Amino acid sequence: MIDFVGKKHWFFLISAILIISGIISLAVFGLKWGVDFSSGTAITLRFEKEVELGQLRQELADLGYSGANPQPNKNVVGEFFIRLPAISSDEYNQLKAGLEAGLDTKITDSSLYTVSATVAMATVRNTVIAVAIASIGILLYISWAFRKMPKPIRWGTCAILALLHDLIIVIAVFSILGWAVGMEVDSLFVAGVLAIVGVSVNNIVVVFDRIRENLKRGVSSDFAVVANCGIMESVGRSLNTGLATLFVIVALYLLGGVTIRTLILALLVGITTGIYSSLCIAGQLLVVWDKGEWGKLFPRLPSVKRAS
Amino acid sequence: MKKVNTGLLIFIVILFGLALWVVWPNHEIRGHTGFALGLDLQGGTRLVYSANLSMKDPSQTDAQALEGVKQTIERRVNAYGVTESTVRIMQNEQGSFIEVQLPGVKNIDEARKLIGQVAELDFREQVVGEGGNTTWVIAKAVGSDGQEKELTGTYFKPNATVVWNPTTNEPEVAFEWNAEGAVLFKQITTRNLNKPLGIFLDNELISAPTVQAVIEAKGVITGLSLEKARTLAIQLNSGALNVPLTEIGRNDVGATLGADSLNKSLLAGIIGLALIILFMIIYYRVSGLVACLALIVYAVLTLAVFRLIPVVLTLAGIAGFIVSIGMGVDGNVLVCERLKEELRGGSTLQRAVEQSFRQSWSAIWDSNVTVFIACAVLLWLGTRTVFANPTVTGFATTLFIGVALSMFTQVVVTRAFLRTVVASGLAKSPRAYGVLKA
Numbered sequence: 001m002i003d004f005v006g007k008k009h010w011f012f013l014i015s016a017i018l019i020i021s022g023i024i025s026l027a028v029f030g031l032k033w034g035v036d037f038s039s040g041t042a043i044t045l046r047f048e049k050e051v052e053l054g055q056l057r058q059e060l061a062d063l064g065y066s067g068a069n070p071q072p073n074k075n076v077v078g079e080f081f082i083r084l085p086a087i088s089s090d091e092y093n094q095l096k097a098g099l100e101a102g103l104d105t106k107i108t109d110s111s112l113y114t115v116s117a118t119v120a121m122a123t124v125r126n127t128v129i130a131v132a133i134a135s136i137g138i139l140l141y142i143s144w145a146f147r148k149m150p151k152p153i154r155w156g157t158c159a160i161l162a163l164l165h166d167l168i169i170v171i172a173v174f175s176i177l178g179w180a181v182g183m184e185v186d187s188l189f190v191a192g193v194l195a196i197v198g199v200s201v202n203n204i205v206v207v208f209d210r211i212r213e214n215l216k217r218g219v220s221s222d223f224a225v226v227a228n229c230g231i232m233e234s235v236g237r238s239l240n241t242g243l244a245t246l247f248v249i250v251a252l253y254l255l256g257g258v259t260i261r262t263l264i265l266a267l268l269v270g271i272t273t274g275i276y277s278s279l280c281i282a283g284q285l286l287v288v289w290d291k292g293e294w295g296k297l298f299p300r301l302p303s304v305k306r307a308s
Numbered sequence: 309m310k311k312v313n314t315g316l317l318i319f320i321v322i323l324f325g326l327a328l329w330v331v332w333p334n335h336e337i338r339g340h341t342g343f344a345l346g347l348d349l350q351g352g353t354r355l356v357y358s359a360n361l362s363m364k365d366p367s368q369t370d371a372q373a374l375e376g377v378k379q380t381i382e383r384r385v386n387a388y389g390v391t392e393s394t395v396r397i398m399q400n401e402q403g404s405f406i407e408v409q410l411p412g413v414k415n416i417d418e419a420r421k422l423i424g425q426v427a428e429l430d431f432r433e434q435v436v437g438e439g440g441n442t443t444w445v446i447a448k449a450v451g452s453d454g455q456e457k458e459l460t461g462t463y464f465k466p467n468a469t470v471v472w473n474p475t476t477n478e479p480e481v482a483f484e485w486n487a488e489g490a491v492l493f494k495q496i497t498t499r500n501l502n503k504p505l506g507i508f509l510d511n512e513l514i515s516a517p518t519v520q521a522v523i524e525a526k527g528v529i530t531g532l533s534l535e536k537a538r539t540l541a542i543q544l545n546s547g548a549l550n551v552p553l554t555e556i557g558r559n560d561v562g563a564t565l566g567a568d569s570l571n572k573s574l575l576a577g578i579i580g581l582a583l584i585i586l587f588m589i590i591y592y593r594v595s596g597l598v599a600c601l602a603l604i605v606y607a608v609l610t611l612a613v614f615r616l617i618p619v620v621l622t623l624a625g626i627a628g629f630i631v632s633i634g635m636g637v638d639g640n641v642l643v644c645e646r647l648k649e650e651l652r653g654g655s656t657l658q659r660a661v662e663q664s665f666r667q668s669w670s671a672i673w674d675s676n677v678t679v680f681i682a683c684a685v686l687l688w689l690g691t692r693t694v695f696a697n698p699t700v701t702g703f704a705t706t707l708f709i710g711v712a713l714s715m716f717t718q719v720v721v722t723r724a725f726l727r728t729v730v731a732s733g734l735a736k737s738p739r740a741y742g743v744l745k746a
Contacts, residue, residue: 036695044565076568089417089558109562115695116556126692134685138678145674187696191624191686191703195631198682198707202635202675206642209671237638237645244587244641245634248580252630255576259348259569260623263703267631 002235005228008284015165015281022172025179031171032178034186034262035113037123041087044111045096047078051103056080059102063095069182073258078105081258083184086116127190131167134197135160142205149212154289159204162282166200166273167193173269174262185262192266199271203242203278207234211283223290227283235279242275316724324605327612338618343611346622346698349570351563352411356694357424357553359404364551374404376550381408383546384422398694405694406553416560418535424553425510427543429461431496432506444506444513449495451488459496461544463489468544470537473530479537480528483544494524509540557695573626580630581607584637592644592742594735598725599640606636606717610710619709625702632710635679639718642668644742647726651738657730665723676715683708 035042053072060068065084073079087095092114096107142156149155170193177183211230219226249271253264288294333342347354364373374397385393390410398405413419432444451457468483485493496505497519504516507529515531532540585603588596610629614621646664655663686704690697729735 036693044562046562046565089420093417109564110560111562111565112558112560114558123693123696126689130685130689130692133688134682137681137685141677141681142674145677187693187699188624188627188703190689190696191628191700194682194686194689194700195628195703195707197685198679199631199635201678201682202638205675205678206638206671209674212670213667233649237641240587240591240645241634241638241641244584244637245631247583247587248577248630248634251580251583252573252576252627255579256569256573260573260627263624263627267627 002232003228004231004279005224005284005287008280008287011280011284015277018172019165019168022168022175025172025175029175029179031175031185032182033124034184034189035083035115036187037185039086039115041084041092041112041114043082043084043092043095043113044073045080045082045099045107046076046109047080047103048106048108050077051080051105053080055103056099059099062102063098065095071182075258086114088116123187123190127193130194131197134194135163138163138197138201142201142208145205146208146212149215154286155208158282158285158289159201159208161285162204162277163197163200165277165281166196166270169273170196170266170270174266177265183262183265188260188263189266192263192270195263195267196270196274199245199267200274200277203238203274204282206237207231207278207283208286210234211286224287227287231279231283238275238279242271245271313724313727316720317728320605320721320724324608327605327608330612330615331608337615340615340618343615344618344620345570346620346625346702347409347411347559347566348561348623348698349566349621350411351561351566352409353413353416353419353561354559354698355408355410355420355423355555356557357406357408358556359406360552360554361404368550370399370404373550374399374406377406377553380547380549381406381423384542385410385419387542387546388419388422390419398691398697400692400694402694405556407694407697412563418539420555420558422539422542424555425539425543426549426552427461427540427546428510428548429464429540429544430508431459431493432508433496433500434504434506444508447492447496447500447505449492452491457488457492459489459492461548463492464544466545466547468541470534470541471528473528476530478530479532479534480530481532481537481541481544482526482528484526485524490524493527494522497521497523559695569623573623577626577630577633581633584633588637588640588644592641592648594729594740595644595647595726595742598729599637599644599722601725602640602717602722603633603636605721606714607633609717610713613709613713614706617709619705620698620702621706622698622702624699625706628703628706629710632707632714635676635711636714636717638675639668639672639714640722642671643718643722647741648743651741651743657736657738661723661726661730665719669719672715672718676711679711680708683711 053070056070060070068082068084070080070082073081092112096110100107139156139160142159143152146152146155174183174185174189178185207230210233211227214226214229219229246268249264249268253261253268256264330337335341359374359377361370361373378395378397381395385395385408390413392411394409396407398407408423410419431447433447434442435445436442447459448456449459463486465484465486468481471480471482473480500519501522502518504518506516507514515529517530529540585600588600592599619625643664646668647660650660650663683704686700690701690704693700
């Protein structure tokens with residue numbers, strides 16, 4: 001039997017490192033906002049024949065878009081994604097005509113996404129409100145579902161803490177990817193984040209359900225043992241469900257259209273950290289709370305570090 | 309306690325048959341022969357306008373003004389010949405917006421001009437001011453009820469057409485006055501005989517022909533390109549917009565790019581599903597196989613519901629559906645794991661099946677409710693966002709329907725199938741359910 005609860009300080013340490021570096025990344029790099037959030041234009045162009053990236057960049061610069069950084073679609077020859085500040089429809093038509101003339105090829109298909117006014121920024125605020133409402137709703141529901149347990153509010157609170165842990169890591173990963181490879185945060189990412197709220201709590205509830213059952217059965221008088229039993233019994237299910245979901249997600253990521261990449265990537269990261277937090281964080285938080293070890297948690301961390 | 313549930317099995321088979329018939333793509337359901345596809349999958353243009361309600365007619369409420377704009381745009385788009393277009397009003401704390409979806413439009417710029425223009429047409433006469441400057445003033449005349457009225461396009465019959473002038477060989481818009489318009493036009497042409505009469509569209513002069521005879525029935529508008537004449541004829545027949553619109557965003561998806569996304573996502577979904585089935589069967593043996601059969605029933609049922617409602621499928625919506633398959637697997641994994649545990653604990657097969665469902669129910673229910681809460685909040689978020697709306701709403705809708713139905717199939721279908729397998733006595737050994745050591 002693996003002692004998941006006994007190793008809680010290691011898990012908390014790993015999570016603390018991840019969360020702190022995530023917050024630093026967010027503070028330093030921030031997020032790279034997509035068209036829906038910041039106003040601007042995103043264009044996908046498919047040329048009739050292969051076009052060299054450098055040549056396209058040069059042509060764009062000649063047309064007055066020197067900041068544009070076209071990204072080739074690795075799966076389709078001659079397809080590029082170009083992000084520009086908001087341009088008008090006339091400018092768009094001129095841009096396409098200019099590229100066709102300059103590169104001596106036809107544009108066979110194109111997509112355009114442009115938001116000229118900043119109705120965009122309010123979306124960010126509403127997303128934060130949405131996550132807050134969802135968290136409160138879930139907190140209330142879990143507290144109600146575990147109402148027969150002693151101190152039901154703890155179960156809800158610990159689930160939300162573990163959830164926030166997952167969300168911060170997902171957002172941090174996008175912050176790092178935004179800086180490293182120009183990954184943008186768009187409305188699909190928002191849908192992904194809210195889906196993670198559901199999926200991640202789903203995992204936590206399954207573990208809590210097992211702990212609840214063991215508590216009812218009176219497995220042990222020590223809550224740490226009860227919690228560890230519950231976690232141990234959930235490992236098979238958590239890994240199997242997680243793997244099954246990841247099969248689909250990875251298939252979608254590798255084969256699916258480029259346009260839903262942000263959603264899929266958010267889910268990929270969120271589901272992975274969700275498995276981790278449900279097994280290694282959520283139940284352990286309950287134990288810490290039950291034993292009143294909040295105060296001890298932090299003084300012990302340095303000693304753990306020393307031991308390592 | 310042998311549970312045989314022939315009635316339930318027959319019900320499931322009939323339900324599955326019906327669902328399969330609904331999903332089969334050869335017949336029309338609710339106006340579609342296939343799934344209703346969003347613009348991101350079939351290609352097309354989405355335009356979002358902000359409505360300037362401060363310019364509305366004070367006698368109208370905001371809702372009336374917006375509804376009027378919506379209907380005008382619908383008439384224009386229908387006259388332009390776009391099938392399956394949708395016009396929606398979106399209102400939130402950021403303002404009032406009109407979203408127009410035009411699947412498969414070729415000439416986007418023409419469509420944009422047609423839709424976004426107020427298209428208020430009026431007739432003006434020249435008045436000589438004090439300094440000898442001539443200015444255009446909207447022509448007024450006394451109507452049949454004795455009231456003085458301005459002469460505008462509202463008095464046209466809705467049958468304006470584009471015609472070719474036989475002498476100049478140029479396009480013109482021919483219109484007819486209604487009864488009231490004829491009364492006004494007769495007075496105005498009478499007093500402006502041999503003088504120019506200005507025709508203004510949205511305060512811009514389009515032509516100023518000289519009045520050569522007293523006219524009451526009909527007239528033509530000249531000085532237009534063919535494209536402009538066509539647009540104007542549609543606009544005149546559909547009426548002017550109640551309030552001015554500002555285009556705040558536009559999203560075009562090329563048809564082949566859309567089809568690409570659809571094919572790729574479907575392929576990915578099928579491969580993912582195949583992997584899940586393989587994994588479940590290898591790991592959980594008989595109960596895994598049963599769970600997969602239930603999963604297929606689930607997938608077909610969900611797709612049938614999508615067609616019946618109908619849910620407009622977008623990329624995000626397909627992603628939501630695929631995620632719900634993942635969650636559907638979850639319930640089955642919970643049950644299969646429980647079954648193994650019960651069997652390991654020495655239960656009989658029948659008892660183990662009943663226990664595994666009873667014990668898993670609280671986890672299935674509680675964990676899915678949290679997903680419903682997240683979906684409900686996403687749907688709310690969808691109404692708060694102007695641009696992200698189809699994405700967020702599409703994802704939440706399919707995820708919600710998917711998770712609700714997956715709960716149904718886990719509890720009803722998987723259980724009925726498992727009971728049947730157990731009752732049939734085909735697989736008796738615990739090893740067949742993935743238990744390595746009994």
